Amino acid sequence: MTNLLNLIAEHLTTIATLANLLFITAAFLYIYLRAGSILFLRDRLWKFFGGKASFSSPKLQKLKDDERELEHFKFEFDVPASTLREAELFENWITTKNLSLRDVIHAKKYIDWQDFNNLNIKDISIKSRTWISAIIAILLYTTMVMAFALAIPKYAMIKLADTNYFYISEENIKFSIFSNNYLNKKSCESDENLSPLINESQLPIEKLISLCEELNKEQNKKAINNILLEQRITLSILGIFCFFSFFIVIRYVAKVHAAKRIKGRLIPD
Numbered sequence: 001m002t003n004l005l006n007l008i009a010e011h012l013t014t015i016a017t018l019a020n021l022l023f024i025t026a027a028f029l030y031i032y033l034r035a036g037s038i039l040f041l042r043d044r045l046w047k048f049f050g051g052k053a054s055f056s057s058p059k060l061q062k063l064k065d066d067e068r069e070l071e072h073f074k075f076e077f078d079v080p081a082s083t084l085r086e087a088e089l090f091e092n093w094i095t096t097k098n099l100s101l102r103d104v105i106h107a108k109k110y111i112d113w114q115d116f117n118n119l120n121i122k123d124i125s126i127k128s129r130t131w132i133s134a135i136i137a138i139l140l141y142t143t144m145v146m147a148f149a150l151a152i153p154k155y156a157m158i159k160l161a162d163t164n165y166f167y168i169s170e171e172n173i174k175f176s177i178f179s180n181n182y183l184n185k186k187s188c189e190s191d192e193n194l195s196p197l198i199n200e201s202q203l204p205i206e207k208l209i210s211l212c213e214e215l216n217k218e219q220n221k222k223a224i225n226n227i228l229l230e231q232r233i234t235l236s237i238l239g240i241f242c243f244f245s246f247f248i249v250i251r252y253v254a255k256v257h258a259a260k261r262i263k264g265r266l267i268p269d
Helices: 002-010 013-035 040-050 058-077 084-096 101-107 128-152 191-201 203-215 220-267
Strands: 157-160 167-168
Touching: 013 157, 058 084, 101 220, 157 220, 191 203
Parallel strands: none
Antiparallel strands: 157 167
16 A cells, blocks of 8 residues: 555656546547537637638628537537527427426437427336336345445355355354354353354354364464455445446436426327
């Protein structure tokens, strides 16, 4: 960790430059993918090198203004209009149908954009999508909670060739995560102390004695530490993945319900 911090400190300027470059590139990509063009940048470059800001011909200037207006519209509303006329049809659709612009933006994926004269919601099964999404969200949330919960305790879950899964730390072994019985130095002192663990572990007393011997070895404690570290990293990554996936599913459900609300308002005249 110290070496990593020293490496970052030595190359901080380079890292900052690369980060700025990545940010600027990502910003331009975002604008281009959303607006479909970067005419505003071309205009500024043209003016920077001494080009005229406008056309002398009113018709050509109107054509230019319409293109810039369309670019602004597409970036602002993220609507795939290809002409200013389609943008105006979209505005008329929103107004006459009394639709929420937020709902339309959320449900963009489920709107049929082929004909701006007759915009409508695609034929999708909203109810089944909602149920499937709800089940996935519950599974993700449950997995996330379990992953973070298992990452906190100082126990590694392992399995040997002739045993079931059990939980091991530097100091003791548990055969059930909720058990109050431990295989530790005290229980390893006599066969009598080990007897309560026989049924719980489903192991013969000879195997428990063997585990006692292994538990006290210093090299095994280091191995347990490594297993614990790997387990915590894996479970934390799983938990973080489920956390972000959960909110992606919730966002998806919000989009589907936005489409449902729009569909409810699009009543034929």
